[in-house]
Amino acid sequence: MAFSCREVIDIHAHILPGIDDGPAALEQSLALGRYYARLGIARVICTSHFIPGTAWAASREIVLEKMAAVQDCFDSNAVDVTLLPGMEIAFHRKLVERLEHGQLLPLAGSSRFLVEPSFNDGVDELLETLEILTGRGYGIILAHPERIPAIQEMAEAVAGFVLKHGVEIQLNAGSLLGRFGSDSRRTALRFIDRGCVQYLGSDAHGAEARRPPDAGEWLELERIAGSDRLRQWCCSNPAGLVSGE
Template sequence: MISLFRRKTKSYGNVLPITVDMHSHLLPGIDDGCKSFDESIGLIKELIALGYKKLICTPHIMGDFYRNTPEIILGKLDQLNDIIKQLGLDIELGAAAEYYLDESFMERINKTEQLLCFGKEKYVLFETSYMNASPHLENVIFMLQSLGYTPVLAHPERYVYLFENYKQKLHELHKKGVLFQVNINSLSGYYSRPSKKIAEYLIDEELVSFLGTDMHGQRHFDFLLKSRETNYYKKALSQQLLNNKLL
């Protein structure tokens, strides 16, 4: 006898898979991501097996911790692309950066230095302190936009300072023209329960522009497999994500 109480599986119709990842730390040896070319290639092969066609590497640029420059990042990208070509891997590899909102980032903006960005809309991926809201956030958003960039806030679901009254704060940021990139692994509770809750809220409100792996290593990939099976991942795929427009 078929149970009347069997849980129904939610259906979101024919959804297209994500073929472009725009947040990863696959360039080895320059931040807290991959440590070697072997590790990078191993993860790239696994992402190819999941259907990814393009990977945009976004190493940290953060004050005195990760003092990366366009020259360092693009040089490492060239090295990794050479290996990919030698191995005959079917993947397009690009690079931008994940900028930390600190004094050095503000100096770059004030000096109108060319920022590492991606897409025709000149998307700039940035993050903030996890614990404390920056008093310069609104000014940075305005300045980026005035310079022709489109600000993309990395993993807004993870910022502790947004946990209280997050609904109002996130809507306010979105109205200012900030796009949101949610980490796929947030959907399986990898980071924290509050992060999972906020990620789900952003999807419910259709405020997510990008889903990213934020891939740092094998552990992230292992959880990615679980996260891709969640209903909220499938729900996000049914929305107007911008990932595949970067192909």
């Protein structure tokens, strides 16, 4: 059976306005919502950046307020897209402390947190912290690790680590489509071959630049990954998050 977007839940999207490098204003969030609706994608998890010490570090309360305002806008404009809460949490040294104090949002009310590795640092401290967190029962999903230079250099070791410790991986659709270069694509395919990928997200930032895959690109993703894997990554596993599994 050919892949359909009707059951897709996008677990990684920058759709809230004025909060990071996603939409600057509500009108742009509305345009992105309409784009999702045209594709047939009806559920989207809002994963605004949380980067401590920068302007992109909105509290969980602000994220929830923004999400409610955008949802009201969608509803009043007959955009059939339901928003769910979350954050893309940049790895930082106070990550354990902030999680312990309940300051960060998991994805869709689940027990899993989306953590973005640093683009500039090595991975030793990241892996040490992930081992602590998984040991304490936290569910961690790594956001697009295939795009991280240090991880690209040691993809095999990272694959072994995540399989051992139960850390999950979310690839960007754009990585498989070649949007982020050959190194990202090659690393994504390596993770797929190792069987350590659980999710494929759009990492959308707008309805124009860095938008979700269009209909033709979904066909290409199906060709690359196969219908069964694509449904698992984009439909079944995200549905488990939303239902609290």
